[in-house]
Amino acid sequence: MNERARPEAVSTSLENSAFFMPFSMNRAFKKAPRLLARAEGMYYYTPEGRKILDGTAGLWCVNAGHCRKKIVEAVQKGVATLDFAPPFQMGHPLAFEFADRLVPLLPKGMTRVFFTNSGSESVDTALKLALAYHRVRGEGHRMRLIGREKGYHGVNFGGTAVGGIVGNRKIFGALVAGVDHMRHTHDPTKNAFSRGQPQHGAELAEDLERICQLHDPSTIAAVIVEPVACSAGVYVPPQGYLQKLREICDRHGILLIFDEVINAWGRLGKPFAADYFGVMPDLITTAKGITNGTVPMGAVLMKENLYQTFMTGPENTIEMPHGYTYSAHPVACAAGLGTLEVYQEEGLLTRVGELAKYWEDAAHSMRDCPNVVDIRNLGLIAAIELAPRAGAPGARGLEAHLKAFEKGVYMRVTGDVIAFAPPLIIKKEEIDQLFGTAREILKTLP
Numbered sequence: 384m385n386e387r388a389r390p391e392a393v394s395t396s397l398e399n400s401a402f403f404m405p406f407s408m409n410r411a412f413k414k415a416p417r418l419l420a421r422a423e424g425m426y427y428y429t430p431e432g433r434k435i436l437d438g439t440a441g442l443w444c445v446n447a448g449h450c451r452k453k454i455v456e457a458v459q460k461g462v463a464t465l466d467f468a469p470p471f472q473m474g475h476p477l478a479f480e481f482a483d484r485l486v487p488l489l490p491k492g493m494t495r496v497f498f499t500n501s502g503s504e505s506v507d508t509a510l511k512l513a514l515a516y517h518r519v520r521g522e523g524h525r526m527r528l529i530g531r532e533k534g535y536h537g538v539n540f541g542g543t544a545v546g547g548i549v550g551n552r553k554i555f556g557a558l559v560a561g562v563d564h565m566r567h568t569h570d571p572t573k574n575a576f577s578r579g580q581p582q583h584g585a586e587l588a589e590d591l592e593r594i595c596q597l598h599d600p601s602t603i604a605a606v607i608v609e610p611v612a613c614s615a616g617v618y619v620p621p622q623g624y625l626q627k628l629r630e631i632c633d634r635h636g637i638l639l640i641f642d643e644v645i646n647a648w649g650r651l652g653k654p655f656a657a658d659y660f661g662v663m664p665d666l667i668t669t670a671k672g673i674t675n676g677t678v679p680m681g682a683v684l685m686k687e688n689l690y691q692t693f694m695t696g697p698e699n700t701i702e703m704p705h706g707y708t709y710s711a712h713p714v715a716c717a718a719g720l721g722t723l724e725v726y727q728e729e730g731l732l733t734r735v736g737e738l739a740k741y742w743e744d745a746a747h748s749m750r751d752c753p754n755v756v757d758i759r760n761l762g763l764i765a766a767i768e769l770a771p772r773a774g775a776p777g778a779r780g781l782e783a784h785l786k787a788f789e790k791g792v793y794m795r796v797t798g799d800v801i802a803f804a805p806p807l808i809i810k811k812e813e814i815d816q817l818f819g820t821a822r823e824i825l826k827t828l829p
């Protein structure tokens with residue numbers, strides 16, 4: 384037994400814990416931890432038993448609410464039946480069943496599913512699929528990948544490279560060659576306090592045409608965007624913008640990838656954002672809500688023609704030399720099947736349609752609070768942007784986050800932007816509690 388494993392060596396303080404926390408202020412957190420011990424429905428419970436309203440669906444993933452019986456039981460049964468099965472050159476029934484059950488929910492024309500274990504893996508998988516697709520078709524000269532400023536596409540190399548959040552990129556060197564970025568679509572001078580999709584900015588899609596002319600379109604494999612950019616601070620696409628991106632991609636034979644890791648699974652009131660916006664990408668990356676966050680899983684969804692392109696060589700070759708040890712993990716498939724049942728029984732993939740107006744009004748009622756410089760919303764997503772405190776950007780946002788936790792609300796903060804995206808089972812009273820707590824905090828926050 385090593386030192387750390389001995390019961391007497393275990394300290395109740397977290398200050399010296401071995402756990403290197405991801406995307407966290409490790410030292411500050413370990414001095415003043417915020418722990419969640421249990422969860423049910425709309426609520427987390429701390430180890431002391433304090434009840435915390437979940438304003439962010441965990442990390443934008445627990446769309447059906449926490450510890451749903453059907454999903455828990457599906458996982459329990461799944462793990463007791465088949466703990467693991469090798470996914471390469473072997474299979475298990477749930478993988479095929481889950482993929483086939485997903486297809487009717489997908490935007491029309493999307494017919495094939497490649498499983499991963501996270502959004503980051505989905506993004507890197509989709510980028511590789513795009514490059515390989517062109518290569519297999521004899522257009523291997525299409526090697527460039529285009530992302531967008533303020534985009535978040537996870538943390539693997541491809542996703543970091545096409546991502547557009549400076550702080551997530553700058554310390555990791557040159558990343559992947561051949562990547563370029565379009566301008567972001569955020570224009571507060573014209574669009575501040577827009578309700579839903581901003582009116583101005585469709586023309587920003589022309590930035591893709593500029594990039595095409597700079598590099599020559601024949602060098603570009605794919606463009607990846609989040610329809611609603613969530614992580615960087617909730618940027619809703621201007622009216623007509625996504626349609627224009629689609630047109631430019633079509634004009635030049637470029638694949639369009641929608642990163643719907645957050646946007647999918649009912650967040651906008653449709654199963655997928657592609658349906659909500661009426662714009663069809665060639666590939667969709669997703670994760671999170673696919674298993675209600677219960678077991679890690681992601682997927683890349685694709686159009687039939689892409690899949691068929693890979694199926695053209697000799698039958699005794701591996702069509703896609705890519706995949707993960709845990710692709711289509713049986714326990715994740717079980718969780719996914721349980722999740723789909725809950726979504727369907729409760730109509731959760733379209734429920735937001737009924738709630739969106741109430742939600743929008745509640746979000747925009749925050750406009751008179753001190754330091755609020757913008758409010759953005761779509762579906763069951765809202766962001767309240769605060770003016771940064773002089774000389775201390777992010778401080779006001781962080782304090783709001785900490786105070787909210789004290790007051791029994793979990794809200795996500797990125798810089799000085801507060802973001803809300805609760806489970807889709809939220810009740811109107813709970814919406815009032817979320818924004819009511821935020822209002823109380825903002826009124827007193829220096």
Ligand code: PXG
Binds near residue numbers: 443500535538614645
């Ligand atoms: N693409 C998008 C659009 C995402 O939102 C990923 C890829 C990566 O997924 P994984 O499963 O590898 O984390 C995401 C994930 C936040 C936050 O607080 C958002 C994400 C992850 C962690 C935190 O905004 N989005």
Ligand code: PLP
Binds near residue numbers: 708
């Ligand atoms: N590194 C090594 C040495 C491996 O053997 C493997 C998988 O077999 C990996 C990385 C990739 O791991 P995963 O398939 O879980 O992504």
